[in-house]
Amino acid sequence: MEKISLITTGGTIASKETTNGMLASGALSGIELASLCKLPNHIEMKVVDLFRISSMSMGFEKMERLKRAIQKELEDPDVTGIVVTHGTDTLEETAYFLDVTIKDQRPIVLTGSQRSPKDVGTDVYSNLRNSILCAASELLYDVGVVVVFNERIYSAKYVKKVHASNLQGFESFGYGYLGIIDNDIVSIYQKPLHRECFDIHHRIPRVDIIKCHTGADGLFIEASVKKGAKGIVLEGVGRGQVTPEMIPAIQEAIDNGVTIVMTTSAEEGKVYPAYDYEGSAFDLKQRGVILGADYDSKKARIKLAVVLASEHTVDEKFFKY
Template identity: 85%
Template sequence: MEKISLITTGGTIASKETANGMLASGALTGHELASLCELPSDIEVKVVDLFQISSMSMSFEKMQQLKSAIQKELEDPEVTGIVVTHGTDTLEETAYFLDVTSNDQRPIVLTGSQRSPQEVGTDVYSNLRNSILCAASDLIRDVGVVVVFNERIYSAKYVKKVHASNLQGFESFGYGYLGIIDNDVVSIYQKPLHRECYDIQNRIPRVDIIKCHTGADGLFIDAAVANGAKGIVLEGVGRGQVTPVMVTSIQAAIDKGITIIMTTSAEEGKVYPAYDYEGSAFDLKQRGVILGADYDSKKARIKLAVMLASENPIDETFFKY
């Protein structure tokens, strides 16, 4: 019999309706949530009730506590895989954090729901059941952390919440999903070719995301520097451009030893030095900005923060994959 550890952290999947008709996110304990679901009878499921929080209450500190809880479960050689239930708003960030800090070959699967357990047409039970089946499958070994949602299996690096409420809440633009779960059968069509893991040595530092738009200046860059940011992720446009008036603040931050990564707000494509003008990717690269390839700003922030805490030297090669 396969043995799965189910670690619960709260979110809509564990929510209850309040007296005023709103939802209290994470109100259900892990054991309460598990008791509501028709879990596979041929798989042993151990429930670890870790957090009862909303998705936006997740932090690097709590991500590290979750990672420790996962490692503790994986100390048992009989554990086949891990399932983590999580709020959907920050699920993609936690999934990627675990992906770049975990090197166990056994499956680690994250899931959540767009609707509460009490709502008509809820996706709680199907998502949880499919995640457990996925974590018990040999096909998911050595794939890295995955997200299971609406019968689809996504790689942690590229998965993204794309709809605020629809049951098809997640996608991977440009890359697609890895496989599906159909009638309790797990099928995989592609796997990531590259895995990486970083060993966190120090406290994870502050890393801020700053979005570029017409008329943007250096205000938020200066504020990030003044408030102790050790890294900044710029979400530029197109191939990785920012406004010329941001450049002075970018250069000042680099001169102070702050690592800056350039990403793009485009859903697909890579940052690339295609143009030569002040604020272009080419100009910023000459100044010391690291081009973040096809990483979105949230994933780039997670990776940069982890790498800074692991004392790795950082250059563009670390954003190649």
């Protein structure tokens, strides 16, 4: 019999309607949420009621507590896999954090819902059931952390929320999903070729994301440095360009020991030194900016923060995969 640990953290999947017709995110306990899902007879489930929060209340401190809760469950050799329920707004960030900080090869699945348990056409029951089936499947062994949503299985690195309310709320642009769950059958069509994991030895530092746009200057970079950021992720455009007006603040931040990673706002494609002008990826690389390949800004922030908290010196090799 497969044994699954279900760790609940709140979100829409565990919400209840309030007296004013709004939703109270995370109002349901883990036991209440688990009772909504009809499980196959061959799966035993343990419930860990960790948080009852909206996903916008999730930060590195709570991510680390969630990581420790997962690792505690995995100390039991009989545990087949882990399911984490989570609000959808920051689910992709937590999934990737867990992916780069937990070494265990057993399945770790994150899921949530776009609709509350009592909404017409809710996706709570199918997403939860499908996630438990995935966590119990040997096909997900050594795949890394995955997100299960709307019968699809996504890699933590590339999944992102793409719709505010539609049931097809997540996608992986350019890479697609890893597999599907159809009539309780888990099928995998592709797997990540590379996995990496980092041990956290220090407090996770502040890392900010700063978006580039026409007319942007160094205001937010300067504010980030003043606030004590140890890392900054720039979300540039195209191949990784920023405005010339941002350069003085970028250079000053680097000179003061702040690690800067360049990403692109494009949905697909890599940051690459294709042009030679002030503010281009080539220019930024010469100044000490790390080119973030095809990472989106949120995943780059997670990885940069984790590597900074490890015993590694951050350089471009960490954004190769």
